[in-house]
Amino acid sequence: FSSTTPIKATLFPGDGIGPEIAESVKQVFTAADVAIEWDEHYVSTEVDPRTNSFLTWESLQSVLDNKVGLKGPMATPIGKGHRSLNLTLRKELNLYANVRPCYSLPGYKTRYDDVDLITIRENTEGEYSGLEHQVVKGVVESIKIITRKASMRVAEYAFLYAKTHGRKKVSAIHKANIMQKTDGLFLQCCDEVAEKYPEIEYEKVVIDNCCMMLVKNPALFDVLVMPNLYGDIISDLCAGLVGGLGLTPSCNIGEDGIALAEAVHGSAPDIAGKNLANPTALLLSGVMMLRHLKLNKQAEQIHSAIINTIAEGKYRTADLGGTSTTTEFTKAICDHL
């Protein structure tokens, strides 16, 4: 494999612990002989007027050109008149589906065993429209937008994902008993797509009930698809079941085959630069990127090495109750390859 022409992939190490965990990914990928050539881009220190954010136009262009990328945590600098970096990426690159698998890591005990959930979140509209205004003093409104186009797109992605990944069921999560028009349209799109997949079980679950049932018995669910904010909430809840955002990968899917894998945890400025960060979420996100590139063999090798290192328990970072540095944990993974 090391002799094939390398695939170019954009890498956003991000802020805080980002560069350290990105370094870990580079080392593990090198150890696994993955033929990736990283095209590194950093968060700028100035607002680029072409993106109205601290992301440069060149860095967005890099993802559009390479069609694949990996992103560490980005903290949006405080101040007005520019956009959140995460949202800028989603909107500018039209990353319409955010896929977050949450599964129990063998050997890392939480209150839940055998969790195996995939949340698929609409990533471009809904409550994230940015449309808000003051009606009169003391009365403000935010507008949630649901379109048939974005709902069909994410529903189609969810069912196709379920089918191609051997999943049995898709649950559409909603609050259509209250938001009949918006969540109603979302459900209608899911209904339509579900008809084309008679082999996949399909159900509709109200979000409040979904959260209660996830906490009581996550095995009731398999693939979950939902509008933006519900996806934000439920994907974090699911991550909590297996240990938190430090352990769960994610991948953003755009049109024309674009995929930007992403660790969705924070930039942890308090431990940045101290060689203490846990690179697992970014590593597993890197594995999702490799699968997207159909580099399945190396994806599985790296995945097993990560899982086995954590399961063994000898090398774990502080957040998992261990005493290893980022470097030691990374080396242990490389040794497992």
Place this chain on the structure above:
Amino acid sequence: FSSTTPIKATLFPGDGIGPEIAESVKQVFTAADVAIEWDEHYVSTEVDPRTNSFLTWESLQSVLDNKVGLKGPMATPIGKGHRSLNLTLRKELNLYANVRPCYSLPGYKTRYDDVDLITIRENTEGEYSGLEHQVVKGVVESIKIITRKASMRVAEYAFLYAKTHGRKKVSAIHKANIMQKTDGLFLQCCDEVAEKYPEIEYEKVVIDNCCMMLVKNPALFDVLVMPNLYGDIISDLCAGLVGGLGLTPSCNIGEDGIALAEAVHGSAPDIAGKNLANPTALLLSGVMMLRHLKLNKQAEQIHSAIINTIAEGKYRTADLGGTSTTTEFTKAICDHL
């Protein structure tokens, strides 16, 4: 106490299992010598034009007159042109705060021990405004309304509740990083009220993070206050931690001292009339009603009898893994009094 003039309270037995669990409450209250005279109201079979719902004008008037009531589950009949019964009650009676305590029941094992949380939900506006429309074909919007008035009112209630119930911390739950104007106004109101309670710890937590942390470590939280939809979601999640909506009480607080306690679970039509329903949520809601009426002694007696019956484990309904009927479980509680 049995010789005092009885306090009149409205009782909505509700649908499905409602009448059976309401009967259980009546029996337990009688056994505890609670001087309550129930003013019973049923869901009508026709839409009352004065309320535009299946709730009659007289039944709403009853709560306004008595200022206190207890409500079983109400299933909104399907069909168009009338309103949800639950929402009609909240809006017409201006029930601005929904209080849901969630605590571990001794002897009833879940994955979580020692949960002790109070969610306080804004109950009149937010995502429940009912304002929705189609912009163009395939594009719909829902409007979330946040007002200073309703936010101040619920924030004040939450801090006062914390203070009068010996609670240490209030967490305001939001997504103001995305909905800066609406959730921003909600937080600003919480900030203002928090200043008047320097003895109560105060924090702001983003809803996605809150759900993750609740699942990982519920002991991080104490009292949580939030806009309507987040309250809907988080209160169900918290109920899930301790066993579900069949075990958790709730009380809706209105202006002028109105309180409508409510079991928030469904009407369970599948087991209705079979003497199988678990009356715990309605009983514990009745206890909240008694506390609101300052009938603390009887509230504590009944509360202990319920808790002890469940803890003992001899008489439990099917949902808790037992084989008791509603009547047997109710009798066991009465025997504990």
